Amino acid sequence: MALQEYTEFITELFESGKTHSEIATELQRIGAQSCSLMTVRRFCSDHNLQRRNFVSDESLGCEVLSAINQTGPSYGRKFMTGYLSTLGIRAGEGRVGRILREVHQPYNILRRQGARNLNPIPYHAEYMGHKLHMDQNEKLGMFGVTHVLAVDGFSSKIVANVTMPVKNNLVIYNEVYRAAVASNGMWDQIRVDHGREFFLSLYVQEKLSQHRFNTNRLPYKQTTSSKNLRVERIWPEVNTRVNYPLKRALVDLVDTDSLDMQDNNTKYCVFNLTCQVSQIGLERAVQSWNAHRIPGRGIPNTLAAGGCPQRISMELLPSAAEAARMYEDELGASLSWASAFGTDPFSSEEDRQQAEQVFLQEYPDITVLFDRAVNNDLSLFQDALLCLINATNRFA
Structure with a gap:
């Protein structure tokens, strides 16, 4: 091979971390012949030059x-x-x-x-911590599943998420807003739609507004959902990868009269299992989104690595209960402290544990339910749900 005389030189470059393209450029610079990118790749392969942690x-x-x-x-x-x-x-x-x-x-x-979802509307965020977008997804709302995400506008990283049966101010504040600020710092501005479920988060954001990096900006903005650009871009990905496969399974059961969503026990079981299974898919989608490369911008995890420029002490972030009491006392308004999809059918904890034990004997690993459903095999998730309903009716 024409590059044999450069074996030692190429080996040193490779071990120093140079890419095949960079090695080819260095060889061209010193006048080596036949040093294209493909030639360098073949040379490295023939001489067993592989990166650490190389996967065959x-x-x-x-x-x-x-x-x-x-x-x-x-x-x-x-x-x-x-x-x-x-x-x-x-x-x-x-x-x-x-x-x-x-x-x-x-x-x-x-x-x-498949069609590509392109967003032609211009958008600008100066740095991590400039804008935090929060939004809810209720594609599975009729079955007692609501997702809420918080997305940093600069990096597009999903910094917090939660799945709940019915959207609730206290849960969203604690699991999304408070969790995001505790882990990353204060955002200059929160962007949400006009939904009432974000009132508590916006209240605390305004209370802590003097602790922001840029206090000249409004602490929050409420806009139409179509203008909440960063988070709206992510929902189609979540729907395709998480919500729609499970929704197909549930709608099929309703259409065949296998599910009576007017029955309290059924509603309770549907939201319980579907929330858990959909959260498995949501976590996978969130982790994958944060680690994937966005063309022309970079990887969200990398772009958000430094966090927000302004950090605050956890002592300044009230608990959900404390924040709710402050909100109600100061504004004279009321919040729903707990939201439920159906009512708990069990009269004792012992009855609940017995029903759960029956279900777990048949389905000890619910991740398999999502794995199968997302690969167009809906039967296992459907069978598991019917098993849970039967167990609940037996012990409730």
């Missing part, structure tokens, strides 16, 4: 196939690369894309036929 194509294929069983058909090369990185598996987008095409061609065809 065979191993990567197995990991991708396993990941597909957990994520379904909608994860393309970028999202799948992000998801694999959360599992500690590092591989380039090109390799992941090639293996995705090879290991499951039907899913690849579906992705190629």
